[in-house]
Amino acid sequence: MNLPAALNLVEPLDRQTLGERAYAKLADLLISGRLAPGEKLSLRAAADVLGVSIMPVREAVSRLVADKALEVTPNRAVRVPLMSAAQFRDLTKVRIAIEGHAAAQAALHRSNSDLVSIASAEEAMKAESLLPAPDLPRAVELNKTFHFAVYEAAHSPILVEIIRALWLKAGPVINLDLRANPERLAKGDAIRFHADVRQAIAAGNSGAALDGIAADISGAADFILSRGGLAG
Amino acid sequence: MNLPAALNLVEPLDRQTLGERAYAKLADLLISGRLAPGEKLSLRAAADVLGVSIMPVREAVSRLVADKALEVTPNRAVRVPLMSAAQFRDLTKVRIAIEGHAAAQAALHRSNSDLVSIASAEEAMKAESLLPAPDLPRAVELNKTFHFAVYEAAHSPILVEIIRALWLKAGPVINLDLRANPERLAKGDAIRFHADVRQAIAAGNSGAALDGIAADISGAADFILSRGGLAG
DNA sequence: TGCCGTGATCTGTGATCACAGTTAGGGTGG
DNA sequence: CCACCCTAACTGTGATCACAGATCACGGCA
Numbered sequence: 001m002n003l004p005a006a007l008n009l010v011e012p013l014d015r016q017t018l019g020e021r022a023y024a025k026l027a028d029l030l031i032s033g034r035l036a037p038g039e040k041l042s043l044r045a046a047a048d049v050l051g052v053s054i055m056p057v058r059e060a061v062s063r064l065v066a067d068k069a070l071e072v073t074p075n076r077a078v079r080v081p082l083m084s085a086a087q088f089r090d091l092t093k094v095r096i097a098i099e100g101h102a103a104a105q106a107a108l109h110r111s112n113s114d115l116v117s118i119a120s121a122e123e124a125m126k127a128e129s130l131l132p133a134p135d136l137p138r139a140v141e142l143n144k145t146f147h148f149a150v151y152e153a154a155h156s157p158i159l160v161e162i163i164r165a166l167w168l169k170a171g172p173v174i175n176l177d178l179r180a181n182p183e184r185l186a187k188g189d190a191i192r193f194h195a196d197v198r199q200a201i202a203a204g205n206s207g208a209a210l211d212g213i214a215a216d217i218s219g220a221a222d223f224i225l226s227r228g229g230l231a232g
Numbered sequence: 233m234n235l236p237a238a239l240n241l242v243e244p245l246d247r248q249t250l251g252e253r254a255y256a257k258l259a260d261l262l263i264s265g266r267l268a269p270g271e272k273l274s275l276r277a278a279a280d281v282l283g284v285s286i287m288p289v290r291e292a293v294s295r296l297v298a299d300k301a302l303e304v305t306p307n308r309a310v311r312v313p314l315m316s317a318a319q320f321r322d323l324t325k326v327r328i329a330i331e332g333h334a335a336a337q338a339a340l341h342r343s344n345s346d347l348v349s350i351a352s353a354e355e356a357m358k359a360e361s362l363l364p365a366p367d368l369p370r371a372v373e374l375n376k377t378f379h380f381a382v383y384e385a386a387h388s389p390i391l392v393e394i395i396r397a398l399w400l401k402a403g404p405v406i407n408l409d410l411r412a413n414p415e416r417l418a419k420g421d422a423i424r425f426h427a428d429v430r431q432a433i434a435a436g437n438s439g440a441a442l443d444g445i446a447a448d449i450s451g452a453a454d455f456i457l458s459r460g461g462l463a464g
Numbered sequence: 465t466g467c468c469g470t471g472a473t474c475t476g477t478g479a480t481c482a483c484a485g486t487t488a489g490g491g492t493g494g
Numbered sequence: 495c496c497a498c499c500c501t502a503a504c505t506g507t508g509a510t511c512a513c514a515g516a517t518c519a520c521g522g523c524a
Contacts, residue, residue: 055510059290156326162394250478288478310506
């Protein structure tokens with residue numbers, strides 16, 4: 001191992017496969033709600049758009065189907081699953097239990113750098129939502145950043161992975177709705193809950209952190225359920 | 233809709249794809265611990281065994297990789313992930329939180345038929361483990377049946393799906409160990425905890441149900457950790 | 465005018481081929 | 495006798511082809 005010192009600086013250059021990149025692309029579309037529930041997705045069409053053959057798309061889609069973020073109907077069509085109100089309530093209950101647990105763990109195990117990233121994520125979203133004309137896609141992205149900054153602070157990779165899968169399912173419903181209804185953002189509930197969560201985690205108050213996340217999640221869910229746009 | 237009456241009897245005949253069957257087969261191998269951590273898996277070899285081309289195997293493997301039940305190394309080899317003691321502790325904590333929550337929900341929402349299937353699953357496993365020479369693979373299967381009978385009683389499909397993914401990760405470690413150490417089964421801890429859980433759920437005591445599942449999971453985990461066979 | 469058969473065109477699924485990269489093993493040079 | 499190299503046999507990834515089944519629109523029959 002007699003290498004030039006300069007070589008120590010090179011990073012292993014991530015050899016991402018096309019399948020992974022296709023997965024990341026599709027997952028982002030789902031989480032940010034740009035793919036609506038019920039919308040169909042053709043493998044060949046997606047492959048055309050991504051500029052690859054259908055093979056990488058097939059791998060990405062089969063992963064998302066395994067996560068139930070997509071489904072293939074008995075008639076051989078891939079689409080974003082339609083969610084009934086009952087399913088959405090179930091999903092919301094599970095999210096409250098698991099994301100609340102993660103927030104509680106974060107309050108107990110957060111490091112100082114966790115607090116910094118949580119605070120800056122909160123600040124960024126607050127700033128965006130207080131603008132006269134907030135950029136909704138950006139607000140959605142910042143909301144995600146804040147939540148995952150919290151969950152990362154629990155220092156449990158497995159928990160974070162589970163929550164990511166939950167967001168894959170919830171994204172199409174929640175964020176599609178948020179795009180259509182900017183007034184919920186303007187109302188400022190989320191901003192308030194986020195502040196509560198940040199303070200609770202900083203104070204090491206796990207119960208309050210759990211309550212804050214639960215309020216944030218159920219607030220958004222109640223709003224969507226009250227509009228009654230979900231499938232029967 | 234003027235159909236011959238006889239047609240009302242036909243069932244939609246499950247059109248399972250080869251990929252799904254391959255997935256089910258591999259998932260079963262993992263959950264029951266017949267694939268050991270670190271063991272390599274060749275797509276072509278697996279395809280040969282299953283009597284299909286590598287395509288269905290590819291789909292199955294890519295799903296399992298997405299669930300982190302398998303991993304593909306930077307050197308392009310598919311294998312069962314090696315788990316460090318720290319990762320195993322994290323997994324165990326998450327399992328206690330989530331499976332405990334599911335058991336608590338089961339205590340609150342179980343129907344009478346849930347109680348029946350839980351009781352019969354408990355009885356079956358108890359009978360097997362009290363035999364002079366228990367059939368270990370069968371005991372592993374019965375243990376799984378009991379746990380999922382409990383989780384199904386929570387009536388939350390999403391929760392059950394998450395737990396299934398957790399078992400996919402834990403299976404290779406836990407059940408491989410159980411095969412190698414039948415004495416843990418003979419000791420009868422699991423049997424006792426299962427009885428506690430069943431009674432708690434029947435009584436609607438969610439706290440006790442949670443404690444029972446937690447004791448069952450951490451009992452097995454402590455045993456494995458104490459043997460120190462995990463990767464650094 | 466309303467309905468049903470029919471064919472072109474789309475769907476996902478599976479098999480096969482091509483390729484770059486890795487690994488293991490046998491042989492050769494020191 | 496040990497170390498090295500080189501080749502042959504693998505690895506997963508990606509593209510392409512083949513196929514059964516589903517969809518949809520058009521045209522003919524009632």
